[in-house]
Amino acid sequence: MRRRRQLAAALAAALAALLVLASLSFSAPVFDDEDSPWPDTEAVKPNLSAVQEVVGELEEKVDLMELSASHYADWEACLHGVPISEYGDPDGLAGFGYDEVDGTGFGFKPALAIDRKSRPRHEDYLFLDFERGGDCRTAAPKPGGTAESASVRPSGRTGPAFVQGRTLRAPPGARHRGLPGTLSELEARVEFLKRAANRLEDSSERFDEWESCVSWVPVTEYGDPEGKFGYLFGAAPTSGLEYRPALAIDRSDWEDPEYEFLALVGGDRPGRTCQDEPGEAVD
Amino acid sequence: MRALTLALLCFSLLTGGLWLAQAGTAEDPPSAADRVEELQQELDSLTEDIEDLKEPVNEFDLFDECMYLIGVSELGRPKGTGYFFGAKRRPALALDIRGFGQPQFNFLAFPGEEPPSIECNEDAEQEFIDE
Numbered sequence: 001m002r003r004r005r006q007l008a009a010a011l012a013a014a015l016a017a018l019l020v021l022a023s024l025s026f027s028a029p030v031f032d033d034e035d036s037p038w039p040d041t042e043a044v045k046p047n048l049s050a051v052q053e054v055v056g057e058l059e060e061k062v063d064l065m066e067l068s069a070s071h072y073a074d075w076e077a078c079l080h081g082v083p084i085s086e087y088g089d090p091d092g093l094a095g096f097g098y099d100e101v102d103g104t105g106f107g108f109k110p111a112l113a114i115d116r117k118s119r120p121r122h123e124d125y126l127f128l129d130f131e132r133g134g135d136c137r138t139a140a141p142k143p144g145g146t147a148e149s150a151s152v153r154p155s156g157r158t159g160p161a162f163v164q165g166r167t168l169r170a171p172p173g174a175r176h177r178g179l180p181g182t183l184s185e186l187e188a189r190v191e192f193l194k195r196a197a198n199r200l201e202d203s204s205e206r207f208d209e210w211e212s213c214v215s216w217v218p219v220t221e222y223g224d225p226e227g228k229f230g231y232l233f234g235a236a237p238t239s240g241l242e243y244r245p246a247l248a249i250d251r252s253d254w255e256d257p258e259y260e261f262l263a264l265v266g267g268d269r270p271g272r273t274c275q276d277e278p279g280e281a282v283d
Numbered sequence: 284m285r286a287l288t289l290a291l292l293c294f295s296l297l298t299g300g301l302w303l304a305q306a307g308t309a310e311d312p313p314s315a316a317d318r319v320e321e322l323q324q325e326l327d328s329l330t331e332d333i334e335d336l337k338e339p340v341n342e343f344d345l346f347d348e349c350m351y352l353i354g355v356s357e358l359g360r361p362k363g364t365g366y367f368f369g370a371k372r373r374p375a376l377a378l379d380i381r382g383f384g385q386p387q388f389n390f391l392a393f394p395g396e397e398p399p400s401i402e403c404n405e406d407a408e409q410e411f412i413d414e
Contacts, residue, residue, distance in 0.1 A: 038323055047319045054326050061333055065340045072343040082388060087373065096375065097367035111366065111375040114357055128391040130352050183318050190325050197332050204339035211346070216393065221378050231375070232367040233359065244358060246366060246375040259353055262391040 048182065055189050062196045069203040076210070078136030081264065083123035085115035086249055096246065097232035098222070109222060111231065111246040121267035125217055128262050213274040215265045218257030220250040349393055354379040354386030 037054050039046040088095020088110030098109035115123040130136065223230020223245030233244035250257035268274045313321070356379035359365030365372030379386035 042316065044315050044319055047316075047323065051319060051322050051326065054330070058326070058329060058333055061337075065333075065336060068340050068343040068347075071347060075347070079391070082390075084376070087368065087375070095368065096373070113373060113375045127388070130389040130391060132385070132389070179315055183315060183322075186322055187318070190322060190329065193329055193333075194325075197329060197336060200336050200340060201332075204336065204342070207343060207346075208339065211342070219392075225378075225381060233365065234367070235364045235372075240364075244366065244377065246358070246377050247355065259351075259392040259394065261353070262350075262393070 044179070048179075048186075051186055052182075055186055055193070058193055059189070062193060062200070065200050066196060069200055072207060073203065074135070075130070078131050078134075079128050080131050081126035082129045083115040083118065083120070083125075084112050084127045084263070085118065085124040086110050087113050090249070090251060099229060099232065099243065101229035101243070106232075109231065109248060111222075111248045112219070121269070123267075125261075125263040125265055126268075127217075128214075128264075210270040213264060213268050213270040214262050215268070216260035217263045217265070218250040218259075219247050219261045220252075220258045221245045221247050351392050351394065352389040353392045354388070355390050356387040 037050050039050055041047070088108060090110055092108050095108040095110045097106060099106045112125075223243060225245050227243050230243040231246045232241060234241045264270075355376050357374045358377050359372060359374040361371075361373065363372065366375045
């Protein structure tokens with residue numbers, strides 16, 4: 001009899017404990033995401049502090065992203081296309097006169113030149129030239145150097161994601177206005193963040209559209225810059241003959257090209273038609 | 284009399300209905316707690332959106348880091364001095380990176396050895412690992 005009572009008491013206690021545990025798990029707020037920045041309370045003050053912190057963090061991230069987007073917009077505005085075509089036969093049957101001066105004799109080789117005759121979008125390639133002047137600038141190439149990186153004056157303008165005279169930060173005067181003021185300020189900052197995110201998205205879509213239309217064109221300079229061999233250059237075949245280097249499409253199977261020039265190929269234009277796959281090389 | 288009673292009844296029903304409808308649609312201004320909660324929801328969604336933007340925006344930087352400008356100029360003229368092209372002279376393009384003058388063009392290019400994104404990424408990663 002006594003054992004039965006003890007057993008019943010133990011069962012009752014276990015049931016009670018189970019009920020307490022179950023009620024606790026239902027009443028406690030459930031956070032699916034352990035990384036949730038929001039505090040485990042409904043009190044306004046700690047939640048407001050967390051909101052302020054998250055807004056500040058997002059503003060920092062968006063600030064950096066806007067800087068990148070604005071830089072891209074700056075240099076994109078400095079680009080213009082130059083129509084280039086390849087003249088001469090890649091098989092060496094006709095074209096520019098070329099001599100390696102290695103005993104193999106005189107032959108023909110194609111080379112790249114500005115295409116002044118083809119109608120727009122009928123040139124072989126539209127090379128992308130970084131224009132100098134205005135806010136666009138490039139340093140003069142250094143002797144012996146290979147290339148310069150593009151730069152633009154920090155103009156504080158342009159950029160699809162950049163709005164002149166505005167900043168993601170709230171003005172200092174807007175702070176310390178009490179709870180309603182703080183809430184209004186945070187709402188405005190979140191609204192501005194949303195607009196900035198939309199602008200960044202537009203900007204990245206535009207870049208993606210541009211990049212997916214651009215092709216890499218393998219180019220190598222053939223001939224000796226010192227003039228010991230290369231393309232025949234001069235006023236007449238019999239007088240003042242020199243050897244000069246020139247650029248040509250690199251079709252070599254066994255060596256890498258010197259450069260991959262960026263170009264819109266065969267009339268491709270971002271936003272209109274893009275025949276090639278994104279970033280496809282042209283051989 | 285019956286008609287008047289009926290009219291009064293209809294009037295009271297109508298006005299009562301209107302009042303009830305108005306009372307149903309009118310909203311109290313949201314409390315501070317509600318506004319904070321709404322901000323939190325908006326920030327949750329915004330955090331995701333901004334996280335999704337990281338990769339596409341990184342593409343700007345990658346492109347910017349890997350891109351080169353190659354100085355190129357056109358040498359020769361269609362008539363007179365130029366490259367031999369059959370019986371004619373023709374201008375053609377050559378690198379212009381050795382002199383002190385400004386080249387005619389600064390073409391966008393990438394180094395030729397590897398696909399640019401791989402090359403630039405590899406270099407950046409290597410430097411990071413070495414440190």
